[in-house]
Amino acid sequence: MGRIGYFFLYLCLAIVAVFQIFPIIWLFMFSLKDNQEIFSGSPFALPSEFRWENYAKVWEGGIGLYFWNSIWITGIAIILTVLLASMATFVITRMQWKLSKLVLGLFMVGLMIPIHSAIIPLFSMFLNVNLIDNPWSIVITYTAYNLPITMMILLGFYYTLPREIEEAAIIDGCSVHRMFFRIILPMTTPVMSTTVIINMIYNWNEFVFVNTFISSDKFKTLTVGIQNFIGQYMTDWGAIGATLIISVLPILLAFLFFSNKVVEGISSSAVKG
Amino acid sequence: MKNKKAITILFTILVSVLLLAACSGSDDADSSSGDEKTIEFMHLWPEGSSAQHNKIVSEIISDFESEHEDVKIELEVLSNEQYKDKLKVLSTSNELPDVGMTWAAGFLEPYVDGEMFAPLDDLLEGDLNDSFVSGTAEAYAIDGSTYGLPLELNIATVFYNKAIFDEYGLEAPETLEELENVVTTLKDNGVAPIALGNKDRWTGSLWYMYLADRIGGGDVLTNAINRSGSFEGPALVSAAEEVQNLVDMDAFVQGFNGLSDEEAKSMFMNEQAAMYLIATWDLPNYTTNEDVPQEFRDSVEYFNFPTVDGQGDMDSFVGGPGVGLFVAEDSDVKEEAKEFVSYFVQQWGEKSVTEAGVIPATKVDAESLDLPQMYVDVLDDLNQASNITLFADVQMSADVAQVHLDMIQALFGNEVSPEEFAEKHEEALSAE
Amino acid sequence: MGLNVMNKVMSNKWIIALYVLPALLLIGVLIFIPLILTGYYGLMEWDGIGAMEYIGLENYINAIQDAKFWDSALHSFLLALFSTLSLIVYLAISLILASKIKGADLLRKIYLIPMLLSSVAIAQLWIKVFNPTNGMLNSFLVAIGFENPPAWLAEPSVVLYAIFIPILWQYAGFYILIYYAALKNIPESLVEAAKIDGATPLQIALKIKMPLIMGVIKVTVVLAVVGSLKYFDLIYVMTGGGPNGASEVMASYMYKLAFSSNDFGYGSAIGFLLLIITLIVTVIVRKATATKEEIQY
Incomplete structure (x- = not known):
């Protein structure tokens, strides 16, 4: 591949990059407009007047509390999901037992349930154990519903881990727990970071479960904050845009952090243990 | 050893999360202790998109609470689509709020068939006698009983x-x-x-x-x-x-x-x-x-x-009436809920047209209110309507x-x- | 002696149970019970409000004869097909990004940004792109000389394909992220060795890297197929399955039946069939892509 080849490669990559960065710029413009401009003007256009009051409106709507709820619910659910999924994947791929294929199959079936057919049974189950209007119902639901996909992603990586490492560890008299927490988990940092990002996006943007299981304002999350601006006959899109921008910032930061972790491969952290 | 501990701690956390979850759920059950009664009320006018509606509702609620010191109104506000979905989910478990919003006729019917909504005929014959524009409350009637009291007419x-x-x-x-x-x-x-x-x-x-x-x-x-x-x-x-x-x-x-x-x-x-x-x-x-x-x-x-x-x-x-209020048949506080609904409808009429620009389903005296010309015209049309x-x-x-x-x-x-x-x-x- | 100890330690039942049961318990309670209940509701005549009435397999039989259901299933299958094909593009992008070109790190981060947006934002963006009169797409087409560009979301013959574009785009970041992590997981030494043997970057990508991440690729095929077959979000927001069912997919059809038509029993039956169909397709995909043994390095 010569110079010209590289030039075209970079040209293509740059065009794609513009396309990919455009939505977030668009959303920012969107958040500073009113309905009139949003619907009629060109989406590229700068707002005729920067309506920062959209942000003020959103802030007065009590977004702070929603924000905090989103953070802790998302955070705990991610930790639970990634940890439990790693443990289960480890046992399924690395240890020898008869039912491993069957159990893996069960997790794969868990991937297939459409959430809209699950919410009514789930609601009545939570009602029976008094978990309605309780944020923990959301945490465990997120954990359970993200476990299958998280495991699927981990799976491909666990299969490729070299057996020699386990053998060496065990011959050295290392327990399975020690091996898992000190050797295997650090080795899978890149893929774990991947699943953290994916879980984070899913949990952060989820609203069907929150809407259904939570009724008190004090437990609601950011996605419900968006609903606040959808009216019976009129919707305040500018304010929705502002809510979306506010809500995308923390995951953008978290994403940048974890996306660096994706690159830190085996070389940096593992094997030493 | 350290790792055994880690595992133990992990499971303790997991189990306690689940236990905590299960236990803390019982909060709301005992909130209606003493003589205080709580009416759960669900509506679909969020503050962000329907500021005036939302404000009127809050005013009516606080007025009602100050007149009835033993009653508290617990609010849940959802947007239109979410409201419909949630009502549906709640009804599958027979957990409707004490007071909520419904639409007329076809929407209402399964709820009435399932005996989820309480008939409100006594209100119509009592405090609210002759307060609705003709044809509006009727849209909420099934087999001679009325199950919803309309708030708007369009x-x-x-x-x-x-x-x-x-x-x-x-x-x-x-x-x-x-x-x-x-x-x-x-x-x-x-x-x-x-x-x-x-x-x-x-x-x-x-x-x-x-x-x-x-x-x-x-x-x-x-x-x-x-x-x-x-x-x-x-x-x-x-x-x-x-x-x-x-x-x-x-x-x-x-x-x-x-x-x-x-x-x-x-x-x-x-x-x-x-x-x-x-x-x-x-x-x-x-x-x-x-x-x-x-x-x-x-x-x-x-x-x-x-x-x-x-x-x-x-x-x-x-056209026809838009949303109306219902009272749940299984409500523990049915009498209070009915009283609230009746109070709400009476307060809503004039306030809603002057402050939120809603044409209410209750009769209002257009002459006495300072309304934009287009409202006066529409109210005139409504008066002359041969059929809706x-x-x-x-x-x-x-x-x-x-x-x-x-x-x-x-x-x-x-x-x-x-x-x-x-x-x-x-x-x-x-x-x- | 090494292997014996190894086998003994690695088949310790207690440890296996300790590691797998928490996850299994969670999905057992929160996914499998609702799933079984869905199948059960499917046997009922139930509007979700009043009492249930057992009607046996009637809902399932009706569903199998329901042309609208099969239309929506066909649309879901098409989405699955396109999603799977689009993986090739995402894989190519990931291979480029993971090779040591300048600026790859920045590009990768930029490429993944749209993935962070919620469906609400993505739907709004694409509604604006597709607007028939002042949308970005049609403005562009008119500017380059097309007289009558289609109203993308209104024409029954194009709406389905039009709406696939944002769906595929929405998931691009997801797959690129997974592929990228997999490619970064390949030991440098293997790539270096190939370079010394005189392999071109293209050969390294196709002959060395691709086979090494085959396990991950297979998983993404399953994820793409399953995700497509139960896909709901953008379809519901952008077209509501319309016009007149032209962009209906299985999940949106199920939702409409259960929540809009008050036919909860029938909706549940459709939901359960959706699951069965997905299961069958997944088994077929797994069988078709199976190899004797997963590769290890």
Whole structure:
């Protein structure tokens, strides 16, 4: 591949990059407009007047509390999901037992349930154990519903881990727990970071479960904050845009952090243990 | 050793999370301790999008609470779609709020059949005797009992941009022929004639309903729905034909079947289309809403749907009550809930029209209120109305309504012939 | 002696149970019970409000004869097909990004940004792109000389393909992220060795890297197929399955039946069939892509 080849490669990559960065710029413009401009003007256009009051409106709507709820619910659910999924994947791929294929199959079936057919049974189950209007119902639901996909992603990586490492560890008299927490988990940092990002996006943007299981304002999350601006006959899109921008910032930061972790491969952290 | 500990800690955390979850859930059960009673109330006017509605509701609630010191109102506010979904989920577990909002007729029916809503006849005969505009509370009656008390009343009219009309020397049409001429003139001058967002489907239904009303009279559609008539009758089939005539002459904006009502509305409000058929809940946009340019508000007027071939009564409307309040049959605080509903309806009427621009379903004395001219006109029209046909998708049961709405989209998209359109309706209705 | 100890330690039942049961318990309770209940509700005539009435397999039989259901299933299958094909593009992008070109790190981060947006934002963006009169796409088409560009979301013949574009785009970041992590997981030494042997970058990508991440690729095929077959979000927001069912997919059809038509029993039956169909397709995909043994390095 010569110079010209590289030039075209970079040209293509740059065009794609513009396309990919455009939505977030668009959303920012969107958040500073009113309905009139949003619907009629060109989406590229700068707002005729920067309506920062959209942000003020959103802030007065009590977004702070929603924000905090989103953070802790998302955070705990991610930790639970990634940890439990790693443990289960480890046992399924690395240890020898008869039912491993069957159990893996069960997790794969868990991937297939459409959430809209699950919410009514789930609601009545939570009602029976008094978990309605309780944020923990959301945490465990997120954990359970993200476990299958998280495991699927981990799976491909666990299969490729070299057996020699386990053998060496065990011959050295290392327990399975020690091996898992000190050797295997650090080795899978890149893929774990991947699943953290994916879980984070899913949990952060989820609203069907929150809407259904939570009724008190004090437990609601950011996605419900968006609903606040959808009216019976009129919707305040500018304010929705502002809510979306506010809500995308923390995951953008978290994403940048974890996306660096994706690159830190085996070389940096593992094997030493 | 350290790792064993880690595992133990992990599981302790997990188990305690689950336990904590299970235990802390019982909070609300004992909140109604002592003599204090709690009424759960769900409504669909979030503060962000419906500030005035929301404020009035809060005022009514705090007034009610100060007059009834032993009663507390617990609120849950959801947006329209979410409200409907949640009500559905709650009803599957028989967990409806004590007081909530419902729609009339077809929406209400399964809840009444399932004995979820309490009859409110005693209120209508008592405190609220003669307070509703005739025909509104009736839309919430099933087998002689009324299960919901309406809060709004809307009729659909054609709003038009008078500035555009004047520019091309056009007059508000009184017959379909005149309307078609208006459409042709506008099109010849490169102006999109009618804004229609038919992704939402009920918007197209309004056009069909009006044509049916004008061609076949005020009760032809209602009769077809209640099975004393038929969708295959000549009036309803030719209404469908007229719809397709309008579509064929490009009366509606381009790509209307993929546009939401909101997008269509914005085209009208940005003067990209000259006419827009919508119900009177939109009046604030054309009168009092400060976010809309004054110049535009001044140029908007409305006309009643025109007659067709000299048939039809221009005082006959498509419309009806919007949301109404229900009281749950299983409520622990039914008496208090009923009292609250009655109080709410009485307070709502005047406040809602002056502060939120809602046309309430209760009678208001328009003369004594300082209202924009367009409101006065609409209230006049309402007084003179010879008939109000309830929105078709509200009249129908939920599954027939879905067929109707899909068929409306197909009819407007020229995917079905008027005959097939009628036939599908008949199939769905007779399968009931 | 090494292997014996190894086998003994690695088949310790207690440890296996300790590691797998928490996850299994969670999905057992929160996914499998609702799933079984869905199948059970499918046997009922129930509007979700009043009492249930047992009607046996009637709902399932009706569903199998329901042309609208099969239309929506066909649309879901098409989405699955396109999603799977689009993986090739995402894999190519990931291979480029993971090779040591300048600026790859920045590009990768930029490419993944749209993935962070919620469906609400993505739907609004694409509604604006597709708007028939002043949308970005049609403005562009008119500018380059097309007289009558289609109303993308209104024409029954194009709406389905139009709406696939944002769906595929929405998931691009997801797959690129997974592929990228997998490619970064390949030991440098293997790539270096190939370079010394004189392999071109293209050969390294196709002959060395691709086979090494085959396990991950297979998983993404399953994820793409399953995700597509139960896909709901953008379809519901952008077209509501319309016009007149032209963009209906299985999940949106199920939702409409259960929540809009008050036909909860029938909706549940459709939901259960959706699951069965997905299961069958997944088994077929797994069988078709199976190899004797997963590769290890």
